Amino acid sequence: MRGDYHVHSSYCDGKDTPTDMARRAWELGMESLGFSGHSFLPFSSSWCMSPERTKAYIREVLMLKEEYRGRMPVFLGLEQDLLSGPVPEGLDYAIGSVHFVADGTGYGPVDHCREESLRLLRETFGGDRDAFAEEYFGQMCRLPSLGAQIVGHFDLLTRYDEDGPALFDPDSFRYRKAALTAVDVLAEAGMIFEINAGAMVRGRRTVPYPDSRWLVRVREKGGRILLSGDCHSAATLGDGVRLAAEYALYCGFRETWVPVGEGNLDPRPLENE
Ligand SMILES: [Zn+2]
Numbered sequence: 592m593r594g595d596y597h598v599h600s601s602y603c604d605g606k607d608t609p610t611d612m613a614r615r616a617w618e619l620g621m622e623s624l625g626f627s628g629h630s631f632l633p634f635s636s637s638w639c640m641s642p643e644r645t646k647a648y649i650r651e652v653l654m655l656k657e658e659y660r661g662r663m664p665v666f667l668g669l670e671q672d673l674l675s676g677p678v679p680e681g682l683d684y685a686i687g688s689v690h691f692v693a694d695g696t697g698y699g700p701v702d703h704c705r706e707e708s709l710r711l712l713r714e715t716f717g718g719d720r721d722a723f724a725e726e727y728f729g730q731m732c733r734l735p736s737l738g739a740q741i742v743g744h745f746d747l748l749t750r751y752d753e754d755g756p757a758l759f760d761p762d763s764f765r766y767r768k769a770a771l772t773a774v775d776v777l778a779e780a781g782m783i784f785e786i787n788a789g790a791m792v793r794g795r796r797t798v799p800y801p802d803s804r805w806l807v808r809v810r811e812k813g814g815r816i817l818l819s820g821d822c823h824s825a826a827t828l829g830d831g832v833r834l835a836a837e838y839a840l841y842c843g844f845r846e847t848w849v850p851v852g853e854g855n856l857d858p859r860p861l862e863n864e
Pocket residue numbers: 670688690743744
């Protein structure tokens with residue numbers, strides 16, 4: 592079974608310890624497993640790892656790397672928020688993500704809850720949803736500066752679009768232009784786009800990120816993908832990866848990329864899912 596490399600543990604907002612997650616991955620017969628704890632943010636966020644917790648997280652993952660050596664490669668990664676700055680050295684890989692937009696006085700989260708997204712839309716963007724999208728995708732265009740190999744949940748801002756009247760219109764001219772520009776910038780920088788089925792597995796959405804409109808463009812640009820479940824518990828490990836693989840095939844991809852250590856990723860065929 593394929594591995595998952597977008598995996599959170601109890602060191603950030605996940606349910607189980609890395610040790611429990613690795614045991615589950617081994618039981619499932621995963622080819623490898625990568626941890627991607629949330630990077631520290633300079634402002635308080637309960638779902639991120641403090642500097643102390645980051646150290647403990649690294650210790651535990653490195654211990655697991657030794658424990659499973661020769662049986663199931665375990666990789667040390669981070670989900671590095673754009674606001675955390677460049678990726679630290681010594682990781683096997685990093686997922687670069689944008690979780691915030693500037694709101695005038697600080698930063699507002701785009702994936703906290705529908706009410707918060709509505710508040711940002713109203714107070715920061717004066718109800719102009721395309722302006723919100725332009726700000727978000729403008730931040731995405733800055734991801735190459737982090738030094739991360741992978742682009743996290745490309746259109747995360749649409750997270751609450753299925754919970755009621757859609758907050759965004761991906762078919763509008765300005766939204767399309769902002770999203771397509773971001774795809775081009777990130778693909779040209781050589782970044783790998785994750786197909787993230789996490790919200791789908793948790794029953795919050797009916798499609799993975801990114802929307803197929805943008806994935807088709809990724810393919811046209813010769814861009815690469817990585818399958819992810821954005822997993823937060825041992826019980827659901829692997830579920831998102833299967834869904835993401837199905838979606839990738841449907842969007843025309845024939846290979847996916849997996850971390851192999853020390854910043855490198857290798858291709859794997861997608862045919863036999
Ligand atoms: Zn994220």
